[in-house]
Amino acid sequence: MNSVEPMLVLQDVKKHFTGVEALDGVSLTVKKGQVIVIIGPSGSGKSTLLRCVNQLEEKTGGEIWIDGERLTSNPRQLDRIRSQIGMVFQHFNLYPHLSVLENITLAQRIVKKLPKSEAEANAMAQLKRVGIPEKADCAPAQLSGGQQQRVAIARALAMNPKLLLFDEPTSALDPEMIKEVLEVMLALARTGITMIVVTHEMGFARAAADEVVFMDKGQIVEKARPQDFFDHPTQERTRLFLSQILDR
Amino acid sequence: MIKDRSERIQLIKVRLRTFPWWMAGIALIAILTVVVILTEESYQDAFLFIKAGLSITISTTVISFLIALALGLVTGLGRISNNTFFRNLATLYVEIVRGIPMLVLIFFIAFVGVPGVVDGLNALVTRLSGSGLPGFGSSLFVLENDAVPMRTRAIVALSVTYGAFLAEIFRAGIQSIGRGQMEAARSQGMSYRQAMRYIILPQAIRNVLPALGNDFISMLKDSSLVSVLAVRDITQIARLYAGRSFEFREAYLTLAVLYLTMTVCLSFIMKIIERRIQKNEQR
Numbered sequence: 415m416n417s418v419e420p421m422l423v424l425q426d427v428k429k430h431f432t433g434v435e436a437l438d439g440v441s442l443t444v445k446k447g448q449v450i451v452i453i454g455p456s457g458s459g460k461s462t463l464l465r466c467v468n469q470l471e472e473k474t475g476g477e478i479w480i481d482g483e484r485l486t487s488n489p490r491q492l493d494r495i496r497s498q499i500g501m502v503f504q505h506f507n508l509y510p511h512l513s514v515l516e517n518i519t520l521a522q523r524i525v526k527k528l529p530k531s532e533a534e535a536n537a538m539a540q541l542k543r544v545g546i547p548e549k550a551d552c553a554p555a556q557l558s559g560g561q562q563q564r565v566a567i568a569r570a571l572a573m574n575p576k577l578l579l580f581d582e583p584t585s586a587l588d589p590e591m592i593k594e595v596l597e598v599m600l601a602l603a604r605t606g607i608t609m610i611v612v613t614h615e616m617g618f619a620r621a622a623a624d625e626v627v628f629m630d631k632g633q634i635v636e637k638a639r640p641q642d643f644f645d646h647p648t649q650e651r652t653r654l655f656l657s658q659i660l661d662r
Numbered sequence: 663m664i665k666d667r668s669e670r671i672q673l674i675k676v677r678l679r680t681f682p683w684w685m686a687g688i689a690l691i692a693i694l695t696v697v698v699i700l701t702e703e704s705y706q707d708a709f710l711f712i713k714a715g716l717s718i719t720i721s722t723t724v725i726s727f728l729i730a731l732a733l734g735l736v737t738g739l740g741r742i743s744n745n746t747f748f749r750n751l752a753t754l755y756v757e758i759v760r761g762i763p764m765l766v767l768i769f770f771i772a773f774v775g776v777p778g779v780v781d782g783l784n785a786l787v788t789r790l791s792g793s794g795l796p797g798f799g800s801s802l803f804v805l806e807n808d809a810v811p812m813r814t815r816a817i818v819a820l821s822v823t824y825g826a827f828l829a830e831i832f833r834a835g836i837q838s839i840g841r842g843q844m845e846a847a848r849s850q851g852m853s854y855r856q857a858m859r860y861i862i863l864p865q866a867i868r869n870v871l872p873a874l875g876n877d878f879i880s881m882l883k884d885s886s887l888v889s890v891l892a893v894r895d896i897t898q899i900a901r902l903y904a905g906r907s908f909e910f911r912e913a914y915l916t917l918a919v920l921y922l923t924m925t926v927c928l929s930f931i932m933k934i935i936e937r938r939i940q941k942n943e944q945r
Contacts, residue, residue, distance in 0.1 A: 470845050489853070497851025507846035511864050520860060521850035573850060 421446045421481055421577055421608045422467060428475030429462050429632075436462040438632035439476070444577075449603045450610045451619040451640075454629035455655060460612045463629065464579050467610065468499045481576055497525045500570030504582040506562045508554040508569070514541070515550040518569045526573065533572075540568035544598050560591030564598055571602075578602070580611040616659065620644060628652045688926055695919040708912035711903045712920065715896035722813065722895060723885045726820035727878055733821060734828025739858070741833045752829065759826035765887055771819040772891050777807045816888035824881055831877065835870035836862055868939060875932035879925050886921070896920055 422444040429437035436459045444450050452460045465471040467478065469485060469492055478485040480495055509517050518537035522528045528536070541547040544564040546557075554562055563583055570578060580599065584592045596618050603609055603622040613619065619626050619640055626643040628636040628651075636649045647653050699705045740752030759767065839862050847857035889898035896917060904913035 468849055470849060493848075493851050493853050495851075496849055499849070501846075501849040503842060503846060505842055507840075507842035509843065509846070509861055511868065521847075521852060524856055524860060525851040569850075 419446050419482075420444060420479070421448070422610075423479040424463075424467075424476065425478070426476040427463070427466055427473050427478060429459070429466055429471060430474040435632050437466065437473070440629075440632070440634055441476075442627065442634060442637075444608060444610060446608055447606045448608055448624045449622050450625050450627060451623040452610065452612045452627045452629060453614065453616070453619065453655075454635075458629040459632040460629045461581055462632075464501075464581050464610060464612050467577075467579060468496050468501060470501075493525075497521070497573055498576045500573055500575035500578045502563070502566050502570055502578070502580045502583045504585050506554075506559075506566045506586075508562055508566055510554050512554075513550070514552050514554060514557070514565050517554065517565060518572045521569075522572055536572050537568070540571045541565070543571065544568045545594075558591060559587045560594045563587065563591075563595045567595075567598055567602070576608065578607055578609045580609065580613065582612050582614070584613065584615060614659070616644070628655065630655070685926075688922065692919060692923055692926075695915070699916070704909055705912050705916065707907075708900075708903055708909060708916045712896050712900045712913065712916050715894055715899040716920070718813070718893065719882070719885055719895040719897075722817060722820070722888060722893070723878075723882045726817050726824065726885070727881055729817070729821035730824035730828050730881070731874075733825030735832050737825060737829035738832025738836065741829060742836060756826045756829055759823055764823055764884060765890065767823050768816070768819040768887055768890065771822055772812065772815040775822075776810055776815045776818055780807050780810060812891040813888075813893050816891050816893045819891075820881065820885060820888065823884075824877065827877055828874070831870050831873045832866070835866035835873075838869055839865050871939065872932065872936050875928070875935070879928050879932075882924060882928065883921060 420443045422442070424440055424442045427437055427440045428435070438459075440459070440463055442450075442463075452463065454460045462471055466473045467480075469478075472487075480499070483491075483495070485491070485495065508514075509520070512520065515534065515537055518540060519530070519533040522533035522536060523530065538547055538550065541550055544567055546561055546564055549557060549561060549565070554565065557565065567583075583599070584595050587595065592615070596615060599609075599611070600618065600622050611618070611622075623640045625637055626640050627634055628643070628647075628649070630651050636643065636647060636652045638648075643652075644656065647656060695705075699709045737752045737755060740748040741756065743749045743752070762770070836858075843861050843865070844857055847861040848854070852860070885895060886897035889895055889901060892898060900913045900917040904910045907913070
């Protein structure tokens with residue numbers, strides 16, 4: 415957090431779907447080591463924003479810099495940059511035809527061209543980090559939702575990413591499994607890795623975020639440190655949203 | 663004791679209801695035919711004559727299917743490609759083949775398509791050797807159209823036809839894999855090609871294996887159409903036999919039972935493979 419160099423800069427990023435402006439000019443700077451939590455009502459553009467960072471969703475306007483490098487539409491550059499950005503999805507998206515270990519080693523081997531032994535050692539280290547090294551030889555379908563998501567986190571970590579993106583990582587989980595995933599994420603946040611997390615878990619936002627970003631209708635409405643954000647929101651829309659979710 | 667007995671009767675009733683009687687029917691037909699072939703001399707003659715075509719029928723089907731698999735995979739990938747040219751080229755091919763009866767396609771490819779391609783190649787060769795480029799001299803000869811055997815033309819026709827069918831199977835298989843798989847692969851830095859090869863296709867092909875098996879069986883049956891090109895498959899030979907001996911019943915019954923035996927055996931093998939795949943997935 416002492417570092418002032420930005421890991422990610424978004425400048426007036428727009429994403430236009432037919433008929434909808436999903437991102438309506440978003441600018442955001444994420445410094446190295448920062449943990450940013452993005453919240454907002456559904457359809458506010460928070461997932462689209464995340465998916466624009468690694469261009470799974472092609473932006474229709476604006477500029478993006480990752481670690482000082484401007485994103486172009488060159489596919490080679492995109493593949494290289496994506497290999498440096500980990501992403502964890504709502505529905506895990508593990509590769510069902512591969513074992514847990516192969517899920518984690520495949521990209522290391524074919525993208526980073528690491529030898530098998532090195533990729534496997536790295537995969538086992540990441541599986542230990544998320545607490546399930548004994549599941550290495552299982553098929554993803556044999557694991558619980560929480561375990562699958564932890565494998566997905568290990569898969570992202572194994573690429574040694576500069577930046578980790580989480581797209582509602584606990585939204586598809588049964589309530590009793592949310593905690594184990596959040597604990598892994600919280601531990602990660604404290605290691606100083608740069609993270610952007612889209613979530614509805616306000617407890618996590620309070621505990622882990624350096625800054626909380628509130629989005630609505632494709633725009634960033636408010637951005638503040640968690641204490642200020644939750645205790646003294648400045649914007650009316652933020653207050654309304656917080657009252658709606660905290661009432662439950 | 664009485665309850666035990668009624669339960670047993672119930673069980674037998676269920677078994678009788680779920681027993682694959684149709685399979686027993688086919689087995690009965692096959693057995694009866696075998697008995698007839700063994701006992702009646704006229705059937706025996708017909709069988710011995712017609713079975714000479716089996717190797718042509720089977721090899722034509724297998725070779726055509728392998729070529730159709732390659733053609734279908736490439737075309738299927740083209741159908742979902744982002745490249746406008748390849749996508750339209752693939753769709754054009756599929757739509758043309760689907761809109762023409764197979765028999766007409768076989769005539770067309772054998773008597774118009776293949777000669778056309780050969781003439782085109784010949785013109786190219788003549789021009790190249792006339793241009794005096796090194797390497798294109800007397801070593802190349804002009805291919806005579808008559809030199810392309812009908813069996814080769816039949817294989818080309820079957821491959822081109824089934825390539826379009828298999829393309830649709832591959833396309834559907836690829837599209838059955840959730841978008842999340844491609845996104846996960848791309849998010850790790852895999853190229854489109856790598857994601858296809860390592861993530862999408864292995865899952866898609868496993869999903870479409872039953873459909874591919876069905877089309878292989880269809881192709882075995884449709885290979886009978888190549889008899890119109892005088893390729894000596896079992897259908898052609900049965901026609902010859904019937905025409906020569908006027909023993910139509912012997913010829914065509916033997917022919918029908920030969921196809922039936924092959925297709926039923928194949929679908930039985932397919933069921934075993936499918937079951938094995940399902941077991942693997944559950945593991």
